[in-house]
Amino acid sequence: MPSVFERRLPFGAAFSDGRATFRFWAPAHPEVRLEIRDRDPILMDPEDGGWFSKTVEVPAGARYRFHLPDGLTVPDPASRFQDGDVHGWSVVVDPKAYSWRSGDWRGRPWQEAVVYELHVGCFGGFVGVAEALPLLAELGVTAIELMPIADFPGTRNWGYDGVLPYAPDAAYGTPEELKALVDRAHELGLMMILDVVYNHFGPDGNYIGAYAPPMFRDDLQTPWGGAIDFRLPEVRSYFTENMLFWLQEYRFDGLRMDAVHAISEQDWIDETARAVREAEQDGRYVHLILENEFNEQSHLAGEVDAQWNDDFHHVFHVLLTGEHEGYYEDFAHDTAGKLARTLQEGFVYQGDPSPHQGGKPRGTPSAHLPPTAFVSFLQNHDQIGNRAFGDRLTKLAPPEGVEAATAVLLLCPQVPMIFMGEEVASETPFLFFTDHHGDLADAVREGRRKEFAKFAAFAGAEVPDPNAVETFEASIPEPHPQRAEARTALFRRLLSLRAAEITPRLPGFAPAGAEVIGPKAVVSRWKAEDGAVLTIAVNLADASIAASGLAGPVLFESSSGAAEAAAAGTLPGYTTVALLERAA
Numbered sequence: 210m211p212s213v214f215e216r217r218l219p220f221g222a223a224f225s226d227g228r229a230t231f232r233f234w235a236p237a238h239p240e241v242r243l244e245i246r247d248r249d250p251i252l253m254d255p256e257d258g259g260w261f262s263k264t265v266e267v268p269a270g271a272r273y274r275f276h277l278p279d280g281l282t283v284p285d286p287a288s289r290f291q292d293g294d295v296h297g298w299s300v301v302v303d304p305k306a307y308s309w310r311s312g313d314w315r316g317r318p319w320q321e322a323v324v325y326e327l328h329v330g331c332f333g334g335f336v337g338v339a340e341a342l343p344l345l346a347e348l349g350v351t352a353i354e355l356m357p358i359a360d361f362p363g364t365r366n367w368g369y370d371g372v373l374p375y376a377p378d379a380a381y382g383t384p385e386e387l388k389a390l391v392d393r394a395h396e397l398g399l400m401m402i403l404d405v406v407y408n409h410f411g412p413d414g415n416y417i418g419a420y421a422p423p424m425f426r427d428d429l430q431t432p433w434g435g436a437i438d439f440r441l442p443e444v445r446s447y448f449t450e451n452m453l454f455w456l457q458e459y460r461f462d463g464l465r466m467d468a469v470h471a472i473s474e475q476d477w478i479d480e481t482a483r484a485v486r487e488a489e490q491d492g493r494y495v496h497l498i499l500e501n502e503f504n505e506q507s508h509l510a511g512e513v514d515a516q517w518n519d520d521f522h523h524v525f526h527v528l529l530t531g532e533h534e535g536y537y538e539d540f541a542h543d544t545a546g547k548l549a550r551t552l553q554e555g556f557v558y559q560g561d562p563s564p565h566q567g568g569k570p571r572g573t574p575s576a577h578l579p580p581t582a583f584v585s586f587l588q589n590h591d592q593i594g595n596r597a598f599g600d601r602l603t604k605l606a607p608p609e610g611v612e613a614a615t616a617v618l619l620l621c622p623q624v625p626m627i628f629m630g631e632e633v634a635s636e637t638p639f640l641f642f643t644d645h646h647g648d649l650a651d652a653v654r655e656g657r658r659k660e661f662a663k664f665a666a667f668a669g670a671e672v673p674d675p676n677a678v679e680t681f682e683a684s685i686p687e688p689h690p691q692r693a694e695a696r697t698a699l700f701r702r703l704l705s706l707r708a709a710e711i712t713p714r715l716p717g718f719a720p721a722g723a724e725v726i727g728p729k730a731v732v733s734r735w736k737a738e739d740g741a742v743l744t745i746a747v748n749l750a751d752a753s754i755a756a757s758g759l760a761g762p763v764l765f766e767s768s769s770g771a772a773e774a775a776a777a778g779t780l781p782g783y784t785t786v787a788l789l790e791r792a793a
Contacts, residue, residue, distance in 0.1 A: 212312025221287030272298035295414030311395035316494030320715035335382035349704025363644020370411030409433035439474035463496030482512035504572030549723035580622035599638030609783035630686030740792025
């Protein structure tokens with residue numbers, strides 16, 4: 210039976226039965242007028258605390274904005290949709306206009322997650338993503354993670370320059386098309402996760418400082434300007450409501466919170482996570498994931514499900530490429546030992562001194578956390594796109610090495626994440642792209658080029674212009690002409706094995722020890738609650754090494770005969786062998 214869903218917001222435009230209540234926080238002004246297109250401006254009613262409100266008769270689809278006393282007109286910071294991009298009119302949206310086919314969907318438990326991160330624009334918008342879902346479901350993916358979709362300036366952007374957190378960007382489609390995408394995913398048994406950004410607003414279209422300057426601190430700066438002031442209840446409510454809005458009105462199954470280390474009031478993370486858990490979710494599984502450079506485990510011990518584990522990526526990247534500049538410096542020594550630690554304990558840096566940070570301690574202990582507390586990956590938008598030329602791992606490392614590492618990623622008990630194109634061995638870059646104009650475009654272009662001037666690998670090279678449409682077009686993944694079919698078959702096989710043998714034993718796998726057996730080789734073991742023991746042996750060097758104790762029931766071998774050779778005492782180069790000894 211079709212269902213409708215709405216998160217009734219305490220601000221913005223709340224529509225019902227031909228009327229809308231508009232509520233707007235503008236503590237910097239004594240009065241505010243509501244402008245509805247083709248009507249005379251209406252003086253709003255003042256409320257305590259700098260709030261203004263007005264209830265008027267309007268149809269769904271009406272265009273509106275707020276008129277400040279100095280003549281500036283601004284969009285609604287809680288706009289559900291925009292007409293004319295971030296500088297244009299906000300649109301009155303009727304959340305109940307969409308009838309959900311999958312209204313009884315309750316989600317999936319976190320241990321079943323196999324995450325696929327994608328950029329909506331690279332798939333042709335919400336409709337294009339929906340069309341791609343059946344193939345991803347057939348591959349063995351169980352969760353789709355969308356890079357941020359909040360309204361950003363122009364038509365091309367990674368999404369981290371968003372300025373209207375409640376409005377899906379019109380370049381990708383309408384609110385109804387986004388709901389249809391989520392609906393289709395649920396029909397296919399797929400979870401939908403949304404990447405959200407609460408640590409800053411983008412540089413173009415952020416009008417909040419003009420009417421609510423308390424939103425930002427002048428005593429604390431971030432790379433993007435004054436820090437958002439999470440000490441204020443209005444600020445906390447604005448972002449907590451945004452989380453509940455995406456989860457309840459759009460039925461997303463989870464949220465990935467970007468760079469929470471840039472939020473000064475870390476207690477808000479736990480507070481908002483509790484609010485999500487306490488909100489009525491109709492018995493659904495709802496998942497919260499962090500990106501946190503601090504490796505702070507305390508959030509994971511509370512209401513947050515998992516954190517992106519950059520350490521996992523960095524170890525594999527250094528082993529496969531030999532790079533050691535930038536933050537890879539922290540993984541250049543005893544790299545195999547660090548691989549053993551990340552497989553067993555999640556974080557590599559757990560309070561250890563970081564060479565890249567001048568010896569400053571980084572991270573907190575994580576060995577006590579379940580493996581499902583860590584989202585691990587070999588590639589993602591940051592680790593590819595923050596390179597000057599957007600190089601994928603497939604361009605930087607031997608195919609056999611990438612495939613051996615992929616086997617570890619998809620069979621180890623941590624939650625795996627795939628970046629769009631990995632499953633077809635794509636070598637197309639994922640570049641940093643924007644759609645800025647004028648002085649801002651010049652600043653972004655030159656800033657990007659200066660950023661990489663200090664790296665030896667990029668010296669003298671012309672970094673692609675982020676604002677050129679060709680930069681975006683070059684970032685759309687394409688299957689590798691020779692290796693795509695075999696790589697897809699590998700992903701399908703590994704994910705089938707994971708679903709059959711690994712997932713049912715999660716999150717009950719516990720570390721059972723790891724040993725370094727070569728400069729780029731490790732054997733790691735986990736024991737499940739049912740007594741089964743999973744062993745993964747990986748050698749990312751190009752030469753064979755001596756190995757012992759690797760006989761047993763074979764779950765997977767990355768090359769024919771590798772398991773037999775390992776049982777005889779030799780682990781071939783660029784090889785992963787997985788054994789699963791089931792309890793008697």
